[in-house]
Amino acid sequence: MIDIIIVDDQVIVRDGLKMLLSLNEEIRVIGEAANGEEVLSLLSIKVPDVILMDIRMPIMNGIEATKVIKAQYPNVKVIILTTFNEDEYIFNGLKNGADGFILKEIIQSIKAAYEGTLMLHSQVTSKLINVLQNVSEYSSPSAMKKKDLSKLLTPREIEVVEQIMQGKSNKAISTALFLTEGTVKNYVSRILDKLELKSRSELIIFLKGE
Secondary structure, eight states: OOEEEEEEEEOHHHHHHHHHHHTOOTTTEEEESSSSHHHHHHHTOOSEEEEEEEOOOOSSOHHHHHHHHHHHTSSSEEEOOOSSSOHHHHHHHHHTTTEEEESHHHHHHHHHHTTOOOEEEHHHHHHHHHHHHSSOOOOOOOOOSSGGGGGGGGGHHHHHHHHHHHHHHHHOOOOHTTOOOHHHHHHHHHHHHHHHHSSHHHHHHHHHOO
């Protein structure tokens, strides 16, 4: 069962999402909030697997909330929900640790994020590529963008990175490399630690920028 919290300032949107998600027996909505501050308070009581996060909300918006949540609850997946397909929101959301940024296909994206796959709508993917191509020099947290990864990672870790860059989930990687899913998770954690990155999203942006 995948536990979900919905964050949106419009009650009608939250109700609509709850109704939609209730149609899938693998998904359970365990809470809702109207802004970033409310969801942070809610997380002190209950921690979900996935948060559906609107961007434009009063008091604390979705980008700010995502940054705090990923710092305090790194295992919680955050999927940004919006109808505003703007470059700045897309890039800042991913940079702050969002596990996906979607306009549609909600249930599919929840399952993908839960399994460790970065899920992007096709329109958002093209936007992100354009943003990355126009950035003259992306400043990664580690400032190691130009270094040879073979000097930082083991051959097995590089194999895992290659699988991540193909958009595969931990489960899919474990099948491809004949490893347990727990071993894959450990590899991913070590890779992120070595590169001083916080999430798979940052890893993808880091490598795309090379």
